[in-house]
Amino acid sequence: MSRRTERRGIHVDQSDLLCKKGCGYYGNAAWQGLCSKCWREEYQQVRQKQIQDDWALAEKLQREEEAAYASIQGAQSQSHSAAATSQQPQAHASLTPFSKFEEKKTNEKTRKVTTVKKFFSPSSRTAAKKESQEGKTPSPSIGRDAGFDTDQVSKDFMDFLKNLQKPGRDIHKQCRAFLISLSNKKHDLGADELSECVQDFYQNLADRLIGHFKVSSESVExxxxxxxKYIMTRLYKSVFCPETTDDEKKDLATQNRIRALHWVTIQMLCVSFDEEIPEVSENVVKAITDIIEMDSKRVPRDKLGCITRCSKHIFSAIRITKKEPASADDFLPALIYIVLKANPPRLQSNIQYITRFCIPSRLMTGEDGYYFTNLCCAAAFIEKLDAQSLNLSPEEFERYMSGQASSRFSSSNGDVTDSASGSDAMPSNPVLVQLNRNLDMLSDLSTRQEALNEAAAKLQADLLSWTENVKREVNDILERYPLQVPSRTVSAIDTNNIENNLPPPLTPEVFAG
Amino acid sequence: MGEPFLRVTAETQDHDASRRRPVQTLRVKMVLLGSSGVGKSSLALRFGKDQFRSTSPTVGCAYLTRMVHLSDVSLRFEIWDTAGQETYHSVTPLYYRGAHTALLVYDISRRETFVRAQLWLKELEKQYIPGSTVIWLIGNKGDLSEDRQVTEQEGRILADERNLFFTETSALSGDQVTELLLMIAHRVNEHMGAQQGGLSEWRGTSCVDLHQNNNIKPFNTCCKM
Structure with missing residues (x-):
């Protein structure tokens, strides 16, 4: 703001060639009429002041936010004690709109803090880092990323904690303190140390809840x-695939590796999928979608959810194919196949992220843990995959990898793989399979069409010649047996015949007697 | 787990705590190891059977759970089946990380599976301090005793040498299976119960009431025979 007022003065002093400060040197319009030395001093001062103002503002807002939160808590606990005298529903109802209003306010403040922060540290991370190193008191909002998601999660978290009353306030304090302390040192810590910090925090908080507040173990979970959810949504940007690790390099390596393995077929991995059954291919597609979706989630638990959903689809696909529940012997190869087909984005980073920042009990045990372990196995297997693991000879494997051979045309090479399918070399892509089948069908149809045409032509010729033949035959017969009409003696015949053939009429005989 | 969000108030906390105290439910991770075709999955199905009232359609039998009630504690076994094919041997250590008990299964009618079981054992021993995990050697397919290639004596000797527990079972007939599970439960309880914090308490979903019914429990996963 102060900068703007000075800027307005540029035009007034433009003609003045000497430094405005009167130090005797020439001034420069670009430096607002000051000489270089005076300008530097002036600018530093203004900037410094602004930074301080901003910090003060941010802190003030922060304090207000906390005060607002505490007042809600106070109000609620008050209402709760009052509620003991049977007025609970009413008191609660009257409280809700107020707390909603407070939340909204809090949210707005959060956003404001972030924008202010953005304003004076022009989005470069090094600047922010330098400031915190200069010994300024860091605002708690430093670890925040602007964005609707984060706000929404914070809001949900607050809502959740409100129901917990006293422990809730404590949890809120702990989380905030943890986020602040982590944001101070996150630039100096490696990924593993960060992970340790987070894991320690989980452990301490859980212990504290059980020990101090006597919260039941279900509620602790x-x-x-x-x-x-709250912590990892906030930390996600800074701790997912951090620069301090080679996660990104590994991601690229895995991605390229999976691309190079595009020719691997169901048969090579001995997966019991029959993709010709529509239900199976549907499940396969769903599984692929789920595993790809994993990258878009922020919270480790949500990522695990994607893996579990993907696994369930695989199980369904196997069960439909084999008509019996799938065992691990079927499942792991199928998962490997799905990973190869899906080539999930940033697979290694995601695995690392979940391993580092998930609540540990969820990874070691439980259903989610089981499927996650399987995914880790699949990733490890793909990394180490060689000719032997696909039952190929090393030479064949090399040929596939170099792209000289592909499973599509392997039948013409007389390879081992063509024993896998009787009719045609099975391309790995179900769409290609379908395409091939359609092409075959079309060519079959066209040959049949030709045959039909030929037959029709022949029939036509036959029909033509048949009439000819019939005509000729008739003519022949007519020629051979010309029509001879006998003379007409019809009426005479009748009488003659009777006359000649019939016995003479009986004549009455007279017997004397 | 997608259970509905639980509103925690002071009353329910106390209530829960007092009701939960007498019988603890601990979760036990059990890993099944062995070549493919030795009957790991059938064994797992046997373990999971009897108790299962199907609450959701079966998808697979790679991950199953089973409750075992001992006098002073309930164990919730989480049974992890592994892929037995030789190809995946190199990645299996990931499975038995953090397992409380490992079951080494071989087929008494196929000697090579017995040899493979010893390979698994070597791998397992690399990962574990002996005595911290209950390792059980299981000769399966006891119903095929006329085709037996590995004598019971051999199995027992190996188990004694390596300090393992040993049982011959038949997943087909169900012979010895229930007994085996109970024995494992007792051993695990002894081994782990001694070390404080060896087993993490199972935090059941809010709808599970451990005291109302001792037999029927809603499970996350289940298998139907």
């Missing part, structure tokens, strides 16, 4: 889910 739920609280920890929420805490994980």
């Amino acid at each position: 739920q609280v920890m889910d929420q805490v994980e």
Whole structure:
């Protein structure tokens, strides 16, 4: 703001060639009429002041936010104690709109803080880092990323904690303190140390809840889910695939590796999928979608959810194919196949992220943990995959990898793989399979069409010659047996015949007697 | 787990705590190892059977759960089946990380599976301090005793040498299976219960009431025979 007022003065002092400060040197319009030395001093001062103002503002807002939160808590606990005298529903109802209003306010403030911060540190990370190193008191909002998601998650988290009353306030304090302390040191820590910090925090908080607040273990699990969601949504940007690790390099390597393995077929992995059954291919597609979706989630638990959903689809596909529940012997190859087909984005980063920042009990045990372990196995297997693991000879494997051979045309090369399918070399892509089948069908149809045409022509010729033949035959017969009409003696015949053939009429005989 | 969000108030906390105290439910991770075709999955199905009231359609039998009630504690076994094909041997260590008990299964009618079981054992021993995990050697397919290639004596000797527990079972007939599970439960309880914090308490979903019914429990996963 102060900068703007000075800028307005540029035009006034433009003609003045000497430094405005009167130090005797020439001034420059670009430096607002000051000489270089004076300008530097002036600018530093203004900038410094602005930074301080901004920090002060941010802190003030932060304090207000916390005060607002505390007042809600106070109000609620008050209403709760009042509720003991049977007025609970009413008191609660009257409270809700107020707390909603407070939340909205809080949210708005959060956003404001972030924008202010953005304004004075022009989005370069090094600047922010330098400031914090200069010993300025860091605002708690430093670890925040602007964005609707984050706001929404914070809001949900607050809502959740409100129901917990006293422990809720404590959890809120702990989480905030943890986020602040982590945002201070996140630039100095490697990924593993960060992971340790987060894991320690989970552990301490859970212990504290059980030990200090006597929260039942089920509730602890739920609280920890929420805490994980809140913390990891905020930390996600800075700790997912961090620059300090070679996660990104590994991602690229895996991605290229999977691309190079595009020729691997169901048969090579001995997967019991029959993709010709529509239900199976549907499940396969769903599984692929789920595993790809994993990258878009922020919270480790949501990522695990994607893996579990993907696994369930695979199980369905196997069960439909084999008509019996799938065992691990069927499942792992199928998962490997799905990973190869899907080539999930940033697979290694995601695995690392989940391993580092998920609540540990969820990874070691439980259904999610089981499927996650399987995914890790699949990734490890793909990394190490060689000729032997696909039952190919090393030479063949090399040929596939170099692209000289492809499973599409392997039948013409007389390879081992063509024993896998009787009719045609099976391309790995179901769409290609379908395409091939359609082409075959079309060519079959066209040959049949030709045959039909030929037959029709022949029939036509036959019909033509048949009439000819009939005509000729008739003529022949007519010639051979010309029509001879006998003379007409019809009436005479009748009488003659009777006359000649019939016995003479009986004549009455007279017997004397 | 997508259970509905639980509203925690002071009353329910106390209530829960007092009701939960007498019988603890601990979760036990059990890993099944062995070549393919030795009957790991059938064994897993046997373990999971009897108790299952199908609450959701079966998808697979790679991950199953089973409750075992001992006098002072309930164990919730989480049974992890592994892929037995030789190809995947190199990645299996990932499965038995953090397992409380590992079951090494071989087929008494196929000697090579017995040899493979010893390979698994070597791998397992690399990962574990002996005595911290209950390892059980299981000769399966006891119903095929006329085609037997590995004598019971051999199995027992190997188990004694390596400090393992040993049982011959038949997943087909169900012979010895229930007994085996109970024995494992007792051993695990002894081994782990001694070490404080060896087993993490199973935090059941809010709808599970451990005291109302001792037999029927809603499970996350289940298998139907």
